[in-house]
Structure formats: C-alpha cells, structure tokens
Amino acid sequence: MLKLFRSPPTIIALLAGIAGVLLVLYAWRLPPFVTSVETTDNAYIKGYVTIMSPQVSGYVVDVPVKDYQQVKEGDELARIDDRIYAQKLAQARAALEGQKASLDNSRQSELSAKASIASSQAQIDSANASLKRAQLAWDRVSNLSNRGVASQSETEAAQATLDQAKAAVSQAEAALEVSKQSLATIIVNRSLLEANVASAEAVVRLAEIDLQNTKIVAPRDGHLGEVGVRIGQYVTAGTQLMAVVPEDVWVVANFKETQLYGMQIGQPVTITVDALGKLRLKGHIERFSPAAGSEFAVIKADNATGNFVKIAQRVGVRIRFEADQPSVKDLGPGLSVVVDVDKSAPPQQNTASK
Secondary structure: OHHHHHOHHHHHHHHHHHHHHHHHHHHOOOOOOOOOEEEEEEEEEEEOOEEEOOOOOEEEEEOOOOOOOEEOOOOEEEEEOOHHHHHHHHHHHHHHHHHHHHHHHHHHHHHHHHHHHHHHHHHHHHHHHHHHHHHHHHHHHHHHHHOOOOOHHHHHHHHHHHHHHHHHHHHHHHHHHHHHHHHHHHHHHHHHHHHHHHHHHHHHHHHHHHHHOOEEEOOOOEEEOOOOOOOOOEEOOOOOOEEEEOOOEEEEEEEEHHHOOOOOOOOEEEEEEHHHOOEEEEEEEEEEEEEEHHHHOOOOOOOOOOOOOOOOOEEEEEEEEOOOOHHHHHOOOOOEEEEEEEOOOOOOOOOOOO
16 A cells, blocks of 8 residues: 555645645635735726817817827917907907997996086076066066056066966976986996996907917826827817826726725735836725726626626725835836735825825
8 A cells, every 4th residue: 555655656646636725725715825915917007098179170280299299288289270269359359349338438428418417407497597587577567567557568478478487497397307317228228238348258258268279288297199180180179189198197906896805995005017027016005996897887787687697796996106116107007917905904094094
C-alpha cells in the first residue's frame, strides 16, 4: 500500500486533487481563503464630458481649434456668421429708441395737459370776474328800471350781458374738465408705453444674446474630443460640434450586491489602471448608487415572465482619487480599471461626510 502512494502517478493525482479542492475553496472564498478585500474589474474612469452645441442657426465661418487640443475657459471653439444677428440687434435697438421717444412724448404731453388745465382755470377766473361785473351792472339797471329811470333797451342789454357772462363761466368750466380728462388719458396710456419700452428692451437683450451665441466658447478648462464641425457647414440649435472633457475624473465601480455588505463611505480603495502599465493609485469611496444598475436601463427586464434565474445585480460605487497623485491627470473618461476595497479598513474621517 505504501508503495502505491509512493508511485509518481499517485502523487500527481493527489496533488491535482488537492489543487482542485484549493481552487474551489478560493473561488468560493471559503476558509482558508476568506478575505475582506472585494475586487471588481467592472470599473471605469468617468468625467464631465460636455457636448458643445450652438443655440442659433447659421453657417460656420471659423473653427480655430483642432482635435484633442487643450483649451481654457472662454476660448473660442467655433464661430457662426453673425451678420444677420447683428442687423437684428440694430433693428431691435431702433425699435427701442422709437418706444422711448413715444414715452418721452407722453411725458411732454402730460406737461402740456397740465399747462392747459392751468389756462382753463385762468379762463374760469376771468369768466367769473366778467360774471360779477355783469351781475353788478344788471343790479344797477334793474333798480333804475324799477324806478322808471332806465329804458327798456338798457335793461335788455344788461340782461343779455349777464346771460353771456354766465355762459362764459360754464364754457370755461367745461374746458377745464376736458383738460383734466386729457391729462387722465395721458397718464393711463403711460403704463402701455412703459410696457412697450420694457418689451423693446427685452427684444434688444435677446438680440444681444443671439449675437453673443454666434461664438461657441469653452465652458471650462479641459481637452477637446474630435472636432466634428467644419467651416462652411450649416448648423442649427442642438447640432453636436465637439466635446470638451475637463481634467476632473473619478471611478465608478460596479460591484455585485453580494460584495457590498461592509462597504462604507470613506473606506480606502486601491485602483489598478490598465492604461498606465498596471499602476496602482489610491482613492476612497465617495458615495453609493441609490439603485441597482438595472433600474436605470432603458429596457428593463421583466422577471415575472418565463423561467426565472436569479442573477446578482450590480450597484455603482463612486470612487474619488486621493489628491497629490500626478498620474491622475493622465487618465481620461472611459478607461477601464480594477478596484480593490478592503472592507476591514476604517473610513477616512476627512472624506466620510462627502
């Protein structure tokens, strides 16, 4: 029996069996291969990739940038022919000046109406004075007529003068009321004129915005992707011209739901970057996705139909790189990485609240 166990084929078979058992134990993370480190290669570099699109339509007259060029915030990326928009701005400004002139004319008309009211008031004072004089003359002639001294013609003339003075007073009062109504009409129309001026100012501002939007500028520092726009191309609002990729990057690692237990915000993470020759960088867990990735899919699986097979779902974990790692600036969105999280490590106090 001992000779049987000492034979090379038997030893090889035993070693193969032991290796198989150990391999199974390692694959299922059973003792003695139990570990607190969770690993996934379903992880990728993410970043703010901004697609640049115009807000106005027109022919592109200049594209001063090239593919993958570094740009600064405010740098011009493309320019659309602005002649039409410049003329629209001039037209809007002219219309604004016309509305302002109408408003100024209304204010001048108000002053004129107030002067007319003052003139009408003076006419009333003058008519009242004439009425008083005619009343006194009538009283004298009436007394003389009662004593038989005044003639019939003098009495009739005094009566006519008094009636005329009374009519003049009524006419002056009516003219005053007309002047007051004219002033009220001017004041009421003032609100409409002021609204017209405000509307014209808004049109001018919109025309200025459209003119400014003929220049597409970089919203922040970063690098360009492929420049897809060409000089002479007609573009409309929403046409994709190019992409701006800032240097701020992070990692989204999609762990299985069975790996999440024990993970905490702030725990240290080791990130192995394939594109940098398996370079290992440091990071920490920043936050967890509120739902499994399947919940964000455009076409969701319907587990209520057909034969059901349970599949471990994956949950996104956002990981931020630690500061003072120069190699991070060489990373770009879309690169694949391998992420290792030691669930036994305590969370970093300065990052756990982020």
